[in-house]
Amino acid sequence: MHLAAAAPDLMSARMQMALSLGWHIVIACFGVGFPVLVLIAEWRAQRTGDPVYDLLARRWAKALAVLFAVGAVSGTILSFELGILWPGLMGRFGEVIGLPFAIEGIAFFVEAIFLGIYLYGWDRLSPRAHLLAGVPVAVSGVASAWFVVTANAWMNQPRGFTMVNGVVTDPDPVKAMFNPATPVETTHMILAAYLVAGFGVASVYAWSWLRGRRDRYTRLGFLVPFTFAAVFALPQVVVGDWAARFLADRQPVKLAAIEGLERTQRGAPLHVGGLIEIPNGLSLLAQHDPNAEVIGLDSVPPEDRPPLLPVRIAFQVMVAIGTGFLVLTGWYAVAWLRRRDLPRSRWFMYAAFLAGPAAVVALESGWIVTEVGRQPWIVYGIVRTADAVTHASGIRYGYYALIAIYTALTVATVYVLRRLAALPRDPHAPSPAEPEPME
Numbered sequence: 001m002h003l004a005a006a007a008p009d010l011m012s013a014r015m016q017m018a019l020s021l022g023w024h025i026v027i028a029c030f031g032v033g034f035p036v037l038v039l040i041a042e043w044r045a046q047r048t049g050d051p052v053y054d055l056l057a058r059r060w061a062k063a064l065a066v067l068f069a070v071g072a073v074s075g076t077i078l079s080f081e082l083g084i085l086w087p088g089l090m091g092r093f094g095e096v097i098g099l100p101f102a103i104e105g106i107a108f109f110v111e112a113i114f115l116g117i118y119l120y121g122w123d124r125l126s127p128r129a130h131l132l133a134g135v136p137v138a139v140s141g142v143a144s145a146w147f148v149v150t151a152n153a154w155m156n157q158p159r160g161f162t163m164v165n166g167v168v169t170d171p172d173p174v175k176a177m178f179n180p181a182t183p184v185e186t187t188h189m190i191l192a193a194y195l196v197a198g199f200g201v202a203s204v205y206a207w208s209w210l211r212g213r214r215d216r217y218t219r220l221g222f223l224v225p226f227t228f229a230a231v232f233a234l235p236q237v238v239v240g241d242w243a244a245r246f247l248a249d250r251q252p253v254k255l256a257a258i259e260g261l262e263r264t265q266r267g268a269p270l271h272v273g274g275l276i277e278i279p280n281g282l283s284l285l286a287q288h289d290p291n292a293e294v295i296g297l298d299s300v301p302p303e304d305r306p307p308l309l310p311v312r313i314a315f316q317v318m319v320a321i322g323t324g325f326l327v328l329t330g331w332y333a334v335a336w337l338r339r340r341d342l343p344r345s346r347w348f349m350y351a352a353f354l355a356g357p358a359a360v361v362a363l364e365s366g367w368i369v370t371e372v373g374r375q376p377w378i379v380y381g382i383v384r385t386a387d388a389v390t391h392a393s394g395i396r397y398g399y400y401a402l403i404a405i406y407t408a409l410t411v412a413t414v415y416v417l418r419r420l421a422a423l424p425r426d427p428h429a430p431s432p433a434e435p436e437p438m439e
Contacts (some may be wrong), residue, residue, distance in 0.1 A: 009395035010386055013085045016399040018371075020081055024074040025367060025407050026360055030423050031071050031111075032145050032190060033197025034064045035138035039131065044224075046127050049109060052216050056224065058122065060201070062420050065119055068112070070413050075108075077402070085395070088388030094166060096161045097151050099173035104147040111140035142190060149189045152370070153181035158379050161346040180269040184239065184246050185370075186431060191236045195325070196359045198229025203241070203356025206349050223342075226352060229359075230329040237322055241285070248286035251380065252295035253304070255286065257311045262298040306375045314368035321362040328355060377392055 038060045079101075083090050116138040121130050154160075160176030164171045205222035247255040255261075259282055261268055267290060270281025280290035285410035287294075297305050328351050335343040342348065378385040 004398075004409075008144075009393065010389050013389045014397050016395065016402055017081060017085060017088060019399070019406065020074065020078050021367065021371075022364055023409075024071065025077055025363065027067055027071040027074060028145060029044045029193035029196035029363065030064070030067045032141045032193035033195075033228075034060065034067065034201070035134060035141050036194070037197065037201060037228060038064060039134045039138055040224055042131055042134065042229065046131065050220075052220055060255055060418065061119060061122075063417055065115065066413065066416050066420070067113060069150045070409060072108075072112075074357045074406075074408065076269045078406070082369070084392075085390055086378065086388050087390055088255045088383060092383070092388075093161070093379065096168060096173060096176045097154050097172045100147040100177050100254070104144050107143040107147065108363050111137055111144065114140070118139060119420065137175040142407065145185045145190055145193060147177075149186045150177045150179070150182045153185040154179050155378065156370070156374055156380050157181040158382055161384070180250060181246070184243050187242055188239050188366070191232050191239060192359075192363050195229050195236060196363055197334075198227075198232070199325075199352075199355040199359040200225075201356075202226035202229065203353045206353040206356075210346065210353065219342075222352070224330070225246055228234065229325075229355075230332055233325040233329045237238055237326060240319075242321065244285055245287065248294065251374070253297065253300055254306060254311070254369075256295060256297045256385040257306045257308050258315045260308060260312050264293065264296040266293045267291050284373045297311070304375050304376065311369055311373045314365040314372070318369065321358045324351075324358065325355065328352065 038057050041053050041057035041060060044050065045057055114133055118130065118134045118137055121133055125133065152178050153162035157179040158176070159179040160174070168407060191372075202222050204223040205218050208218045219329065247258070259268075259271060263284065266283065266288075267280045268282040270278040270285060272278065282294055283292040284290045286292065297308075328348075331343055331348060331351075335341060336349075374380055376384050376386065378388045
């Protein structure tokens, strides 16, 4: 009742932000990981002289340009929403957390400039100069993600200011940017971006393979991005363990919501999938001590607890998909080490095809854990989300408009990418004998 009276459009504002962030973050992941895939393909083309690698690099670069343009649109929408929907955040703390957004803007322009040079410099620059022109695109993509995520990390671990009678004083943007959550959250996000881009691109070629296209173009189109993603599957699990221990120390209520831990206890059990209970497992995971104390939801009043069900389900989904990636990567590694070839089972390709959408689901689930798990705080422990939202009326109409905008963007993006995929292949590319059929 208090939230409804204070901010009648709070839920509409949150849904609008969730839609924008959830849509943009997928495109942003391709902006981080896709340039690396393009550079790998071009580097292999220059190193081996294989025209198939060159064809892949050129076609992927076109797709990258489309996604970059679409991401610029959705990112601009998000920047406006931060100011319009959440004046209690940006108006109050803008001088504290404005620095990473400013630097991210610089990184975006650097990325745009060099992407233009890279696209229009093909066959106009020397091979080495052209390859080097793509490096700032990949670096700027990672930098953009890093700086933006530091702002979100600050929302989870606010630093770099002093509150005097409710007024922000002594702002220190650098300290705010390098808050305790920055290392783990930025690492987790960048690795997730590499997984989304790698498995996402590989899934397209896995589908072609399943439909009977077994030429070298399809094979390399699958191998390059899938191998790239597989390299980061295990490190992401390690970072996930780091994140869990960080939450145990810095945001114990969020961890309690993730695990459904109602009361503070020593030797807390770990529940896997809501079905299997591992005695002392949560204490071991959180503190590397089976008898360590883990803070439960009873440590704070009910009004300070995050919604239990969505946070817990999202976390379980994310962990399940991450585990599946490890299994898939292990399957691939064993086959490659034994025969220098892909697994011959069609089930592997079905799993590889599903890995692309699954990576997106894991990404969205992770953000649900991060954002919903912080509620009811927009600035953890300092400002409630209900106190930061705008009191302007009609927010729900903006939400309806965004649904229309993102629907149109999705349709247009899919249409253009499908047109690119339908372009004829280079007739001079070799078509060697097909590999052995899959069982």
